[in-house]
Ligand SMILES: Nc1ncnc2c1ncn2[C@@H]1O[C@H](COP(=O)(O)OP(=O)(O)OP(=O)(O)O)[C@@H](O)[C@H]1O
């Protein structure tokens with residue numbers, strides 16, 4: 001495919017055209033630099049998802065919530081037992097719930113302007129202050145090496161792993177190692193707590209971490225020994 005000049009491709013206005021423009025732009029960039037193109041696509045996809053989430057929130061979700069509250073007032077005022085009206089009301093409430101779920105899926109976990117590592121430092125301070133758990137952070141390489149989507153998955157996985165350490169391990173220490181510069185990148189969250197059996201219960205936390213890792217082409221491994229502790233490994237895509 002012939003390379004399309006980026007400014008021309010980006011001039012497209014509608015959402016559909018914009019998506020095509022993003023792909024075309026990525027294609028042209030890939031011709032120059034394969035690695036950079038991958039990151040450009042990830043970042044563009046992230047921005048586009050955030051834009052769709054904003055549109056959904058400010059448009060459909062807000063209007064639907066407004067219509068539902070008016071409808072509720074109407075039903076209360078007229079004290080109606082009309083089944084059809086009640087069904088319509090239930091459908092609208094169901095739709096709003098699904099829009100909100102989509103919003104939660106579309107919105108990346110917020111990484112503050114302090115960055116992933118900065119946010120984790122705050123969380124480490126909190127763990128020490130509130131729960132008496134010492135969280136040691138170590139990094140190799142800068143987090144900016146990872147595309148935004150990968151950083152978000154790292155943030156989500158580390159947060160859930162830390163929550164599990166706090167809730168289940170009984171450990172007073174937790175080590176978070178982040179090898180951003182490794183290929184593939186590798187994140188480890190380990191504790192020295194009670195551990196759990198391999199055939200132990202799997203909740204939404206572990207399941208969600210596995211799905212998020214798989215979503216970026218990476219994988220999650222959990223090594224746990226009863227009485228010795230647990231380590232969660234997040235490997236980036238190859
Ligand atoms: N660091 C840990 N130390 C000890 N046990 C753990 C640790 N992490 C997970 N577990 C065990 O694995 C189980 C599953 O964890 P998972 O995060 O999937 O679910 P959960 O924390 O119980 O609930 P939630 O769905 O709210 O996350 C936990 O209930 C716990 O028994």
Ligand SMILES: [Mg+2]
Pocket residue numbers: 160163164203204205206
């Ligand atoms: Mg959990």
